[in-house]
Amino acid sequence: MSERNNRERYPSENIAANVQPLLEQLNGHIADPAFRALLNRSLKQLADVKFALDEASIVAVTDHKGIIQYVNDKFCEISEFSRNELLGQDHRIVNSGYHGKTFMRDLWGTISSGRVWRGEIKNRTKHGGEYWVDTTIVPFVDGEGLPYQYLAIRHEVTQLKNTEAQLQSMMAQMMQIQEEERRRFSRDLHDGIGQSLFSLKITLDRMISEGGDKGLEMLGREVSQLMAEVRGLAWELRPSVLDDLGVVPALRTYIDNYERHYGIRIRFDCDLRTRPNLLVETTIYRVVQEALTNVGKYAGVSEAVVTLRDLGAHLEAVVEDRGIGFSRGESGRGVGLFSMEERARAVSGELRVQTEPGKGTVISLKVPVTAK
């Protein structure tokens, strides 16, 4: 009963639809000339604002049930529907099916409780084309705070979204190319220069055993050092063990070296029994490497924990420290986090960073096993 009253008190009407007739009738109804002038000006301004809005944006008005009551020309143009086809329908007419149930529930939950909703929505045109709109939905509420009308203002961002997608796929390709290059360089260093140095060392050793002098021994030591350097370089570029034996032995070696380099103890928990595909392995290896490098550089701790878990459909890698933490957006750390996020995205994984100044940092990567 009370609902009906509300609706009657606040009949949903199109924005500023009555402005023009009101302006025309103003002279006959308002006696006070000053007040009339004021009203006239306000109404005129309202009409102008509506005109500007229609020029700039895709506008739609619905009643409290979501039934379309008004659409402007831009809405018709982008959706390829005529005005008559749209009026009386709800927004399912342009639904692309891209957004899940929770997305829609969240949207309705927000606006039906009287709050403004903002977001990007993918819609479908009459002829099956798709377009993205940056959307703001403003509920108009009655005296009791209940929405009686929704005003949706949209801007097309299809091109922006396409570029964003292209950028992401480009990033993924770039990272893969980088890994391939690294693999090749690493192998060339190890098998090429490494092998040559090895045979040089053997020759030197033979000459020494046949009675070489002290200088030759010195040379032998320098060659050994050079071999260690080349081995180290190849390993740093991309450890061959990652391709040959998988991510777990590769991480074990990495952690051994890391502990010795930074003097930080790492507890490594792992229950991975099988080898995931190489792309996933590379992602896990690089993300853990990046996260541990951050620990070494910034956390100020003498121990940290790395966990690798098999969760059935997903694999999870977690790097955790109890160090100084950070607040996101702090300069300097951005790049590492960004590349970890991009790597995760490239295998349809998810990267989460939990941190606060003084409370340590937890970086967790979740990757679907069936990643492409």
Next chain:
Amino acid sequence: MNGRESDLLLEQLNGLRAEIGSDFCSLGLLEGAERTLKWKLASGNENERFLKMTDRAGRGLTGSVVKVGRAMSLNVAELIMSRQLYEYPILLAENLRSAYAVPVFDGHLVIGVLLAGDRRKRIYRPEERKCVSLAGERISRLLIANSAESPSS
């Protein structure tokens, strides 16, 4: 390195630290056939991480001071710019902003590195650099004398 020797060396490190007024001082020695640099003693350290560190072959101080046999100034801001900071874990572990490192010789052969560092930006003046070099020479004499005393170690 026996107890008495490390006491004497630590005395040198403490002395040098007081002399030039720096926050941190450490001695690293080269070990094994691959001559990896390991930090043995430190004065003014904030934690014990330096004891577990090994420099990577051809990187960091091993690739500079040890290889070339010359002293070197380190500045963390510059190392960040050139993305080389991770090669100097001791600067990270001890939160140093500036450091000066000299080689420790046995004859012509580099056998270690003496490093003086500060947790603030500092430029080491020529006389301060001289102090570090002289301490390096005293340390080298101590090390040689000791290895002559106990050749088995």
